[in-house]
Amino acid sequence: MKFGIDRLLADKQLLSALEGKRVALVAHPASVTADLTHSLDALIAAGVNVTSAFGPQHGLKGDKQDNMVETADETDPQYGIPVFSLYGEVRRPTGQMMSSADVFLFDLQDLGCRIYTFVTTLLYLLEEAGEGGKEVWVLDRPNPAGRPVEGTLLVPGHESFVGAAPMPMRHGLTLGEMGHWFIAHFGLDVDYRVVAMEGWEPSGEGHGWPTSRIWINPSPNAANVNMARAYAGTVMIEGATVSEGRGTTRPLEVLFGAPDIDAKAVLAEMHGLQPDWVQGCALRDCWFEPTFHKHTGKLCNALMIHAEGPHYDHDMFKPWRLQALAFKAIRSLYPDYELWRGTDFKYEYTNDVLAIDVINGGPSLREWVDDAAARPSDLDALASNDEAAWVLTVREHLLYQ
Helix, strand or coil: CECHHHHHCHHHHHHHCCCCCCCCEECCHHHHHHCEEEEHHHHHHHHCEEEEECCCCCCCCCCCCCCCCCCCCCCCCCCCCCEEECCCCCCCHHHHHHHHCCCEEECCCCCCCCCCCHHHHHHHHHHHHHCCCCCEEEEEECCCCCCCCCCCCCCCCCCCCCEECCCECCCCCCHHHHHHHHHHHHCCCCCEEEEEECCCCCCCCCCCCCCCCCCCCCCCCCCHHHHHHHHHHHHHHHHHHCCCCCCCCCCCEEEEEEECCCHHHHHHHHHHHHHHHCCCCEEEEEECCCCCCCCCCEEEEEEEEEHHHHHHHCCCHHHHHHHHHHHHHHHCCCCCCCCCCCCCHHHHHHCCCHHHHHCCCHHHHHHHHHCCCCCCCHHHHHHHHHHHHHHHHHHCCCCCC
C-alpha cells in the first residue's frame, strides 16, 4: 500500500501540478515515506520547490516532550528555509507565514482523536488558505484507531484548540476525510485536494494501522499502536489528578496511576458496574514511579491497557467508555477523592474551565462520574445518540471502504 506522500512522489502528474509553485510542508517526525525518508528531504530530492516548512504541537522535530510546551520559529540548517511554529506565538498561521508558499502540503500522522491537536491545525490552515487564495493538499495517512466512532459531540460554545468543532472524541476519519467535512461544515471556500492512500483498508489487517508499515511517534508520547488505540480514553486523564503515565516509558496506556488508589479494587468495581465496557482488551494491574509530571518519585498503582495481540477485539474495545468507567469506579470507591484538576490549571490556555470539560467538549462526562445515581446506561444513551448522528453526517466524506 501507499500513503499520500508515497503516491505523490510516484505520480508524475501530481508532481507536475506543483511545478512553478512555491510549496510549504506541514510535518513532524512521523512524516516519512515508505523507506523512512523524511517528507521534507524526499520532496526536495524530487525537485519540489519547498520554500517553507511548518511544525505543529511538539514541533517539526517532535522534541517538545510535554503538553503545552511551545516551539519557536527557526531556519532549517540544511535547506535554509523558514520553519514556522504553529504551536508557539501563534496557533493559527499568520498572513506572513501564508505568504511563504502557494501550495501547502499537510502530511501529519494523526491518532483519530478530536483532542489530538493536528486536527485543529488542519482546520486553521484551511480557513487561512481560503482567505488567502492558497491551495491545501492533504497527503493522507491512516487513522490507526480505525473506523469506530465513540464519545459525545463537542457542545457548541466549548470550542478550543483541542476541540475544533462538534465531533466525537474518536471520530473514525483520516485527516483527508476530515478536511472534506470541515469544508462542508464551515462552508469554506478553499482549493483543497486529498492525495489519497492506495490500498488502505480500515477494516483490514491491523484494524487501521497497516502491519506492513513501521510506527514512528507522531508526538513524543505516542509510542505505539496500543497507545493510539487507547488514546481516545486515556487522554481524559490529563484533566484528572491521577497519572496518565507521563514520566514513564508507557504514557497514555494506563487508565490511571496513583499512590493512594488500589488498582485491583478499581478493576473489580468496573466489572461490577458495567462488564461490557471492560471488553476488547486486557487490563493488568501494575506499578510505576514517574520521573516527572504527576506524582513524581512516588510509587503508583495502576491499570495497564493491552489493546493488542490476542487480547484485542477491535469491535468490542471502547476506550472512551472504558476510561469513563475507571473514573466512575474511583468515584464509587473513594467518594471524596479530589479527582479533577481545578480551574487554576489552564488546559490549552483556557480560562475558568475545568480541564476535563475542555477535553470532553462539555461537562456531561464529569457530571455523570460525579452523580452517584447516574448509571452506565445513562452515559451510553447520551453518547450513542451523538455517535449515530456523527456516522450519518460524515458518511458522504469517506474516501476508503
